[in-house]
Amino acid sequence: MKIAVIGTGYVGLVTGTCFANSGNDITCIDIDEKKITGLKNGVIPIYEPGLKELVLRNAEAGRLHFTTDTPTAVKTAEMVYLAVGTPQGDDGSADLSAMWAVTKAIAPHLQEDAIVVTKSTVPVGTNAKIFGMLKELTGRECHVASNPEFLKEGAAIDDFMKPDRVVVGVRCQEVSDKLHQLYAPFLRTEKPFLSMSPESAEMTKYVANALLATKISFINEMANLCEKMGGDINDVRRGIGHDSRIGFAFLFPGVGYGGSCFPKDVRALTAMTEDKGNLPEMLRAVDNVNERQKTVLFTKVKEQFGGDLGGKRIAVWGLAFKPETDDIREAPALVLIKQLQEAGATVIAHDPEAMDNVQAETSGVEFADRAIDAIKGADALCICTDWKAYHQPDFAEMYQLMAQPIVFDGRNLYDPERMKARGYCYHSIGRVAVDGRKA
Template sequence: MKIAVIGTGYVGLVTGTCFADSGNDVTCIDINEAKIEGLKRGEIPIYEPGLSELVIHNSEAGRLHFTTETASAVAPAEVVYLAVGTPQGDDGSADLSAMWSVVKAIAPHLREDAVVVTKSTVPVGTNAKIFGMLKEFTGRECDVASNPEFLKEGAAIDDFMKPDRVVVGVRRSEVGDTLHQLYKPFLRTEKPFLVMSPESAEMTKYVANALLATKISFINEMANLCEKMGGDINDVRRGIGHDSRIGFAFLFPGVGYGGSCFPKDVRALESMTVDKELTPSMLRAVDEVNERQKHVISGKLDAHFGGDLSGKTIAVWGLAFKPRTDDIREAPALVLIDWLLSKGAKVVAHDPEALENVRAELGDKITYSERRMSCLEGADALCIMTEWKDYHSPDFAEMYQLMADPSVFDGRNLFEPERMARRGYCYHSIGRPMVDGRKK
């Protein structure tokens, strides 16, 4: 099929590239000329494992193209995907201004049989509004489908190529058939292709993310309680996770979720609930618990240093909101760093992929280390904020020698407390008792 993808952000670029890899002729469109020229040279603006190789391969094969010219790309397209940004507005709702601009821009160039598909995360009712706008602009009823994405940053290629399910919202069964053919190469393991109304498809995306966010906030709240009660959240997690009704997914205690999806989608769903004159009690609680959890490590540091961090050197391992991405949006590490700087501490940070993004945001307010171990020289404490594999098996003896004070604040529970104590560390983690093996 001939496909046009509007927007070369995270979702649009992954979507276009994966469709091209299954043999379709795909053109990705963006108004950012510098980004498009970079993509033509094989320069990927985001870090996502495996994406660069796929972009280059399919571009060289002549199946993947990049342009700023909307008309020439949309005119021949059988399917037009809308993958533009829908950032959070001041009131928590999604800002759809870019979406409306794109709909107006593509309307004069659509084939009569073209299917327009929203891939962006949009509020319920957006599909219906696009349908109405296109009818006004074109004078005919255009097919508009909803096809929410369920991509995890750091595993997006696998998620697209081997989906748990594909959800599409359509008004005509024939449109569902068209999209089924498009996705057929990715559904060979009998994964379900779920056809529903556009409103249900739009709702599915928000509900999925809100439920996953709820699980994270729940286990974090229970972890904080475990600490107060003298329990170990890892033991509790095992005790509940083997219950087939509960499972283990997203029940890992930490310093809160971040990124571009969970925070924004929970708040957008909350806003939609309020608009319908309902009370979003659970959604508000999920967001509030998560925001508090981002301050858990700062609370432990404050107590450890007796409230005085002035002049202390704090090493931070991990800046991205999760491993295998360079995305720092709503990252817990940035909340911690802001607090440390407000307390007069010196911050030295390392991350395998996100250093440049943080440098662009914080400039010279902190020190950046290209090596994880050099980050520790003279440090009064180490805070682990992202569970990169690079941090799972460090040389603990070298760490001990490098640090001025062998105190570790592990926001991702990478290590075992008893072993850390035997190695001579003061070790704080999430939902487990603090241990102090330092020589008195």
């Protein structure tokens, strides 16, 4: 199929590249000339494992193209995917200004039987509004479908190629069949293709993310209680996770969720709920718990040093909101760094991929090319992201390099008793702190 994908952000670029890899003729469109020029030259604007290789391979094969020329790309497309940004507005709702602008831009150039597909995360009712706008602008009823994405940053290629399910929102069987044909190469293991109304499809995306965010906030709240009660959240997690009704997914205690989806989508769903006159009490609680959880490590650091962080050197491992990405949107590490700096501490940071992004958004932070270099002379180490590179460090070397062997582990990477035996003062999430210096 000949498909135009408008927007070369995270969703648009992954979507276009994966469709090209299954043999389709894909043109990715963006108004950012610098980004398009870079993509034509093999420069990928985001870090996502496997994406660069896939872009280069399909571009070289002639299946993947990049342009700023919207009219030319749209007029020959059988499908036009809309993957533009829908950032959070001041009131928490999604800002759809880019979506409306793109809808107006493509209207004069659409083939009569072309299918417009929303891939961006949009409030319920957006599909219907696009349908109405296109009818007014073209004088005919255009096909408009919804196809929400369920990609995890750091595993997006695998998620797209091997989806748990594909969800589409359509108004007629013909469009459903066409989308099923498009996705057929990715559904060979009998994963379901779920066709429903556009409103249900739009709602599905928000409900999925809100429920996953709820699981994270719940386990974090229970972890904080475990510390007070002398329990171990990892044991509790094992105790509940083997219940088939509960499971283990998204029940890892930590320093809160971040990224481009969960925070924004929870708040957008909250705004939608309020707009309809309902009370989003659980949604508000999920967001509030998460924002509070981002301050947990700082509270532990401050208490450890008696409230005085002036002149302290604090190392931070992990800046991206999760491993295998350079995305720092809503990252817990940024909250910690700001609090540490405001308290008078010097921050030395390391991350395998996200340091350039943090450097562009902060000032006064020192950056280390190697994780081990960040802790030289440090009074404490804070771990915010569970990159695999942090799982098995040389603890003996760390002990020698640090001014004080104190670790605040926001991802529970290490065993408390082993850390105690190594001579560390060790704080984690949902487990009682240990202090090997007193042994």
